[in-house]
Amino acid sequence: MALDVPTLMVVSVFVTLIVGLLFLFSWNQGRRTRALAILGAAHLLGAVGSALLCARGLIADWISIGVANALVLAAYGLIWSATRSFDGRPARTGATLAGAALWCGACLVPAFYGSMTARVVLASGLAGAYCALAARETWRGRAERLPSRGPAAALLASEGALYGVRIPLALAFPVGMGTQPAPTPMLALLCFLAILYTVAVAFLFVALGKERLELEQRRAADTDALTGVANRRALQSWAAAQFRRGEATLLLLDLDHFKRINDTWGHGVGDAVLVGFCTAARALLPQDGILGRLGGEEFACLLPGTDRARARQVAEAIRRSTALMRPAALPGFAVTVSIGAATGRDFDALMRRADRALYRAKDLGRDRVVWAEEEAAGPATRRGARIKVGSV
Incomplete structure (x- = not known):
């Protein structure tokens, strides 16, 4: 069965948008887990970036390439920031936006901007690094025994590894010069996996928020209100x-x-x-x-x-x-x-x-x-x- 790349990209945009709204809805119910709000903002930002990518050829290239990928990388930076927030670690605004800033700076270099291979390597490296950092942050909090923590860390790590695989593939099979990607089976597969990862991340992190709330409720039920020791x-x-x-x-x-x-x-x-x-x-x-x-x-x-x-x-x-x-x-x-x-x-x-x-x-x-x-x-x-x- 052939996968139509443009269709998959449009579906990815809508799925990412819906997931972003789901995160914001889950956060708004109690406003206890700030990480859900950050994840919502990340996915909404990613949806805008993906929509601009879909519009390549219809809008100016500097928007569909430069701005679009910068927004997507900023979204990955926010996902990493959300994993830090989930376990009470402070956000690092500079590091969160560093990937997007580096991308924008690289796009100012004509040789880089004109090379599809160079752009794939840099974008994949930055996105993969953010995924790896997010997996590390999620796993660091494993002392808090939440059932979905391990799968969430593994999911983020595997997404980072997938981006890592793109780098040697791009170098081994260079796309050459140009700004318009060819609708190859590999690109279709990546679009399909992006949809799956988006849905899986949403499921696991909403589950993490509910598991933490349930854990806090169990602790409250087992704790003396005045002294904080066991009842x-x-x-x-x-x-x-x-x-x-x-x-x-x-x-x-x-x-x-x-x-x-x-x-x-x-x-x-x-x-x-x-x-x-x-x-x-x-x-x-x-x-x-x-x-x-x-x-x-x-x-x-x-x-x-x-x-x-x-x-x-x-x-x-x-x-x-x-x-x-x-x-x-x-x-x-x-x-x-x-x-x-x-x-x-x-x-x-x-x-x-x-x-x-x-x-x-x-x-x-x-x-x-x-x-x-x-x-x-x-x-x-x-x-x-x-x-x-x-x-x-």
Whole structure:
């Protein structure tokens, strides 16, 4: 089946235009992902450039060659800028427009402007470089686990590779002098691939925007609104996954006399204490540890594994850092934390043991760490389950 080049070029213009409008529509729904707006502008700019390319022979050559390709290269620069924006990296306006500027400068040289081969080599090299940079930027953010990120990076990389293949082909089969391209099967194939890439890029980056929004919503549902640490549901889910793999150490933490802080200094200071405590505690946790708020001034920390020495170090570090929370603006202010700890792999039993150890720490004067095994060696005058077992 023969592919008609002029028809494919016109179709490419309309597809690019529609994709640009789709990006702008998706961005306008929430205006959260600025990258979608940049991609929309890029595709609209690309559609204008492609339309001018289609009009070659009907309009002045300096417009259909010089201006048209400059707009297309600027569009690729914006696509690269959009991938940077998607992951919160700053835009580089100069680098974004450098390809278009270089193209315009080269077109001022008569020998270059008159050589179809030279123009194909430069345009392909610049477009391919922008695609490669966009693929790199997309892949750099892979720590944020979005399902469409890998395919998007691969798509951009393959588009860059396709432009790279055009360069040796143009050099091996030079087109010669002139301004009007011949409608070869290769040109038809490139037009067809351009349409496919445009649609695929639209699908993947709109998907990326939705995946990030869903991820943020899941995080919000699993995060305590005040302190930013895990809430009960998230902590329980994480614990269930961990206990399927093996044992862990559970630390139950309770800020001592927290009601007195609220009554004396006000709830604003009390909230600041909770936030400050969580900030300090999280900084002391190993990478595989998790801190969660059970409610009020009660927290739980899960440390995978059975390394008692490491868990003791973490618990003592949290206790000491809490005792250092003495702002100069509040003379007489003091806050301490009592910690009960236990190691095992049965979650309900672990909660009970750690809770008893926490009560023992309070009975012994607070501001200390008590392990379940140590608690079992001595009497505890106050026992019970303040924290409902299995409801973490």
